[in-house]
Amino acid sequence: MPQRFSERDPWLRFALGFGVLAVLSELVYYGFALESEIFQDYLRTLARLSGGILSLLTPDVNVHEKTISSPLFSVEIARGCDAYRLCALLTSAVIAFPASWRLKAWGIVLGLLWLNFLNFVRIVGLFFIGGLAHAHFQTSHEVYFPIFLIAMTVGAWVIWVRLATDELADA
Numbered sequence: 001m002p003q004r005f006s007e008r009d010p011w012l013r014f015a016l017g018f019g020v021l022a023v024l025s026e027l028v029y030y031g032f033a034l035e036s037e038i039f040q041d042y043l044r045t046l047a048r049l050s051g052g053i054l055s056l057l058t059p060d061v062n063v064h065e066k067t068i069s070s071p072l073f074s075v076e077i078a079r080g081c082d083a084y085r086l087c088a089l090l091t092s093a094v095i096a097f098p099a100s101w102r103l104k105a106w107g108i109v110l111g112l113l114w115l116n117f118l119n120f121v122r123i124v125g126l127f128f129i130g131g132l133a134h135a136h137f138q139t140s141h142e143v144y145f146p147i148f149l150i151a152m153t154v155g156a157w158v159i160w161v162r163l164a165t166d167e168l169a170d171a
Contacts (some may be wrong), residue, residue: 017096025088073131
């Protein structure tokens with residue numbers, strides 16, 4: 001009797017599932033989310049929360065709409081400042097991986113918290129780089145922090161896979 005597709009090559013099944021979910025998340029992001037008022041509210045909330053964190057670290061921080069400003073620097077929270085795409089990729093990878101829904105739920109919740117925390121670190125870091133080492137702002141914004149966040153996303157998934165497969169092996 002021939003083996004079913006999912007039994008024959010689970011990594012191929014994972015790769016195809018991940019690919020489909022990742023493409024769908026990009027379609028949602030570019031097709032609907034970016035222009036929605038909910039997404040704009042999210043960016044304003046991200047600016048307010050980031051401004052709150054920054055106000056603990058430097059004086060005279062003001063937030064207006066999506067702009068965080070102080071005598072040190074000013075930055076606007078715009079498309080790409082969100083952690084949506086990284087969170088969507090991590091979520092896609094976790095959902096596509098063969099594990100229980102309980103393990104997937106924990107992986108997604110903890111992963112989303114981790115990536116959003118790191119996104120706040122990025123925003124605060126870029127604010128200070130812009131104010132204290134402005135010559136390094138653009139490279140940090142376009143190269144170093146994206147590489148860091150991608151590495152942290154992959155790292156979070158690898159750690160989750162290790163924990164999930166350990167638990168599956170123990171079951």
